Amino acid sequence: MWIETPFCPLWLEVSPRGIRRLEPLLWPGALDPGAKEAEGPLAQEVERRLRAYFDRRRPGFSDLPLDYTGLNPLRVAVYEEVRGIPYGEVRSYKEVGQALALSARAVGAALRGCPFFLLVPAHRVVHQDGRLGGFKGLEGLKARLLSLEGLDLAPDGHLKGRKRGAV
Helix, strand or coil: CEECCCCCCEEEEEECCEEEEEEECCCCCCCCCCCCCCCCHHHHHHHHHHHHHHCCCCCCCCCCCECCCCCCHHHHHHHHHHHCCCCCCCEEHHHHHHHHCCCHHHHHHHHHCCCEECCECHHHEECCCCCCCCCCCCHHHHHHHHHHCCCCECCCCCECCCCCCCC
16 A cells, blocks of 8 residues: 655555555665555554654554564564654664663664564664664655654754653
8 A cells, every 4th residue: 555645655565463564665666566555444544643643643653563474583672672762752772772682783783674664663763972873775764754753953964962752
């Protein structure tokens, strides 16, 4: 299912177990030709919450079921930890890693391959010094999402006064 947003189109796939994939599609041909159109109540609920998110109504995503079939348990643990980061807050790669007894690099590697855009809010994980860090090559999109959530960015792209806590 295509979901249009103010930032970019998103592609949603669901399975009987939950959401299988929600990813920005910015390049022609990036979609698997065999991808099946998402439909049903779960797909409609995801679309409703995404619209609320982009309207700054702070919907939660952490209760939506994700289909982790075939994913490494380490990645799943990182995704579940990151799902707990509230709207308008950030954590460092190091903080997430410490919570799971992993290195900051392991956290970054797990998030780099995350197929659950916004549902696992990887954009809320930054370097300890306030640099945004990678985002699958979409650092500008990460900055826009953090700005949408009310976080201030310096002209050099760092978070101003990076803090753990509410905006």
